[in-house]
Amino acid sequence: MKAEIITIGDEILIGQIIDTNSAWIAEQFNQSGIEIYQITSVHDNHQHILEALKKAEEKVDLVIMTGGLGPTKDDITKYALCDYFNTKLVFHQPTFEHIKTRFTKLNIDVNKLNRDQALVPESCTVLFNKAGTAPGLWFEKKDTYFVSLPGVPFEMKYLVESEILPRMRATGKVNAIYHKTVLTQGLPESMLAMKLEEWEDSLPQNIKLAYLPSPMAVRLRLSATGNNENDLRVLVEAEIEKLQKIIPDYIYGYNSETMTEVIGQMLKNKGKTLAVAESCTGGYISHLITSVPGCSDFYKGSVTAYSNDIKEKIIGVKSSTLIKYGAVSEDVAKEMAIGAMQVLNADFALATTGIAGPGGGTSEKPVGTVWLAVASKNGVTAQKYVFGDNRERNISRSSQTALQMLRRVVLKELQ
Amino acid sequence: MKAEIITIGDEILIGQIIDTNSAWIAEQFNQSGIEIYQITSVHDNHQHILEALKKAEEKVDLVIMTGGLGPTKDDITKYALCDYFNTKLVFHQPTFEHIKTRFTKLNIDVNKLNRDQALVPESCTVLFNKAGTAPGLWFEKKDTYFVSLPGVPFEMKYLVESEILPRMRATGKVNAIYHKTVLTQGLPESMLAMKLEEWEDSLPQNIKLAYLPSPMAVRLRLSATGNNENDLRVLVEAEIEKLQKIIPDYIYGYNSETMTEVIGQMLKNKGKTLAVAESCTGGYISHLITSVPGCSDFYKGSVTAYSNDIKEKIIGVKSSTLIKYGAVSEDVAKEMAIGAMQVLNADFALATTGIAGPGGGTSEKPVGTVWLAVASKNGVTAQKYVFGDNRERNISRSSQTALQMLRRVVLKELQ
Numbered sequence: 170m171k172a173e174i175i176t177i178g179d180e181i182l183i184g185q186i187i188d189t190n191s192a193w194i195a196e197q198f199n200q201s202g203i204e205i206y207q208i209t210s211v212h213d214n215h216q217h218i219l220e221a222l223k224k225a226e227e228k229v230d231l232v233i234m235t236g237g238l239g240p241t242k243d244d245i246t247k248y249a250l251c252d253y254f255n256t257k258l259v260f261h262q263p264t265f266e267h268i269k270t271r272f273t274k275l276n277i278d279v280n281k282l283n284r285d286q287a288l289v290p291e292s293c294t295v296l297f298n299k300a301g302t303a304p305g306l307w308f309e310k311k312d313t314y315f316v317s318l319p320g321v322p323f324e325m326k327y328l329v330e331s332e333i334l335p336r337m338r339a340t341g342k343v344n345a346i347y348h349k350t351v352l353t354q355g356l357p358e359s360m361l362a363m364k365l366e367e368w369e370d371s372l373p374q375n376i377k378l379a380y381l382p383s384p385m386a387v388r389l390r391l392s393a394t395g396n397n398e399n400d401l402r403v404l405v406e407a408e409i410e411k412l413q414k415i416i417p418d419y420i421y422g423y424n425s426e427t428m429t430e431v432i433g434q435m436l437k438n439k440g441k442t443l444a445v446a447e448s449c450t451g452g453y454i455s456h457l458i459t460s461v462p463g464c465s466d467f468y469k470g471s472v473t474a475y476s477n478d479i480k481e482k483i484i485g486v487k488s489s490t491l492i493k494y495g496a497v498s499e500d501v502a503k504e505m506a507i508g509a510m511q512v513l514n515a516d517f518a519l520a521t522t523g524i525a526g527p528g529g530g531t532s533e534k535p536v537g538t539v540w541l542a543v544a545s546k547n548g549v550t551a552q553k554y555v556f557g558d559n560r561e562r563n564i565s566r567s568s569q570t571a572l573q574m575l576r577r578v579v580l581k582e583l584q
Numbered sequence: 585m586k587a588e589i590i591t592i593g594d595e596i597l598i599g600q601i602i603d604t605n606s607a608w609i610a611e612q613f614n615q616s617g618i619e620i621y622q623i624t625s626v627h628d629n630h631q632h633i634l635e636a637l638k639k640a641e642e643k644v645d646l647v648i649m650t651g652g653l654g655p656t657k658d659d660i661t662k663y664a665l666c667d668y669f670n671t672k673l674v675f676h677q678p679t680f681e682h683i684k685t686r687f688t689k690l691n692i693d694v695n696k697l698n699r700d701q702a703l704v705p706e707s708c709t710v711l712f713n714k715a716g717t718a719p720g721l722w723f724e725k726k727d728t729y730f731v732s733l734p735g736v737p738f739e740m741k742y743l744v745e746s747e748i749l750p751r752m753r754a755t756g757k758v759n760a761i762y763h764k765t766v767l768t769q770g771l772p773e774s775m776l777a778m779k780l781e782e783w784e785d786s787l788p789q790n791i792k793l794a795y796l797p798s799p800m801a802v803r804l805r806l807s808a809t810g811n812n813e814n815d816l817r818v819l820v821e822a823e824i825e826k827l828q829k830i831i832p833d834y835i836y837g838y839n840s841e842t843m844t845e846v847i848g849q850m851l852k853n854k855g856k857t858l859a860v861a862e863s864c865t866g867g868y869i870s871h872l873i874t875s876v877p878g879c880s881d882f883y884k885g886s887v888t889a890y891s892n893d894i895k896e897k898i899i900g901v902k903s904s905t906l907i908k909y910g911a912v913s914e915d916v917a918k919e920m921a922i923g924a925m926q927v928l929n930a931d932f933a934l935a936t937t938g939i940a941g942p943g944g945g946t947s948e949k950p951v952g953t954v955w956l957a958v959a960s961k962n963g964v965t966a967q968k969y970v971f972g973d974n975r976e977r978n979i980s981r982s983s984q985t986a987l988q989m990l991r992r993v994v995l996k997e998l999q
Binding site for chain 2 (some may be wrong): 181182183184185186187188189191192193194195196197198199204205206207208209210211212217221224348350357358359360362363369377378379380381382390392445447450451452453454455456458459460462463464465468469470471472473474475476478479482483512513514525526527528529555559560561562564
């Protein structure tokens, strides 16, 4: 089964809001075996809405519209739908009763604009919207289903989950689908693709592979379609087993896991703790670690030692080391990692020192130069990197790379 | 001038990533006087890409495509473009030299896939991509411009800013436009709208006002269109002068300024310094501060005191205070702020302690409870907030609110 999402509303087309609704619907549909053929965003414009509906009807089995059902003048979706389905607006008493009840609870009088929300196209099935005032509108035309939903995310989500997905499953036209994403790091996309070429070429016809690169990692998504979800899972897992043998050192997790979750889990399993000393990354590594719920089980904390006196006074970096080698150096990175481990009383510690930019670079140490160090009870290692001249990216890449270094050390020592 | 954005790639249509590229492009174009007619997301499918191009060509003056330019098999945009423009791929030596230079820096060998990134459609103008390996591809066909950009956000942004927008301005077909955004905090949108009603009604016809609310602030964007950018600037600035008289206490900055930039500038101007002690915000405040270039002029650093022993040992919170009031309390927040100011040797200090969730809440202190404190040489103040049950939002709102508190204290003491 194929679907198209049509989002209606100026705010997306002027970049005022990011279209998170479509991503959510696409994910839900995809997991339910409904393929999204296209996502189209159009203005609150009568003619443009009609054109989008017509084009979608030619291609897909289900057209899902969001937005333009509110009470104000710029919300015109219902009028366009009446035109498209050759019907007219009629007053829907149950919807009006629902609106009245909601407003009474909030101690608000129902005005004409609210009353007009109970007007619905005569030929549609009204989908009760428990989460808000604008109901969903369901149409069938020849072999195509059409549904119009409010754009407010939690109202849209309520209607998709309680009405649209059950109705689509009931049609019996939906394929089974199974996805799994393999998270890799340490190999750029092109090198990974070379290593996996043979495996990729031998994949069963009904498994599709996608490379999803991000600055520091490449995700490999396998998607299998067929009749039975269980068979598909077995098929995909068998391919992933092969993959694990080809690139054992580069896989760090699966699906939506993050690097900090993976590291945190390894530490928790062994009852070990972690601390961080950050200079150029300025707190970002600590933020990534503490974004994961339950991190207090293994995370002691961090020091952002932005100025040299903090590096000395709190972390215990030697004044002589700072003078001899400069703050951005192997020795300072190592002393920061060892210091953080001792001062924050942890089993492992990570340290960063570098020049995030745009200022502060020299010919010897250009902007983007960073030293990363990992300390454990078994010693300390440091590594130099030279990233680019963009501050935001230098912070992000330094942080991601430092976490990768940490993961390798933790893996080696705790396995 | 009208444009359509076509995003190419399965990952958007299966909901794996949210299409932030389109929102960013739409905002940039809109601010440059280019109207986005439609946003269309299609699969990495040859036929589908051709159809989308054809439909867009019928409607708009500029078609901007993102995605599908990578080195792997699922990236097919270049082949579709060759088909559409009836041309063939040729080897582009300057692009190859650029790829080689980038790879040499990273100590990686150039393989066949990387080499293939230097293949470009013969009839296009190649747009040099300083930020990555895949160049932008520029086509002209009758009255329509087409441009294909990589989907990696910072590469796409680099090409839009340095190539696409200057080229569109050079066509002479784009209206002059002048935007300025006034950043306010402290008044919810509806109260702000009430205060500004009269001013808003008196705005010149060619100035459009947009309220852009976010969880912690309301941005007011004034957009003037006309023939001459300089005239428009004078017009908008005159209106902003009136606005400054109506809500003097609520404006904290303009355009893309951030709260941390504004605070940093105030501190720098007076030669004062800042330190932070974070518990529930886990390093995020420090990250926000250090995201601003030049912060080392005023920022000493921070301690993420995630565990109680760090609060005691490094920040100097009294053990008795922790026992008597618990870590999430007014007294601990205040002692953290004072401790950070002393230990990190700063003029001002900010502290946070709270329950970010989802675990750790009690009936007395539910998830989302947070104490924020600001210390200066003149004393310390603390404030309690109860946000929601979403960890990510609690971290973000606590951080933003703490910075607002800090701004008010700094403003009062340094003015």
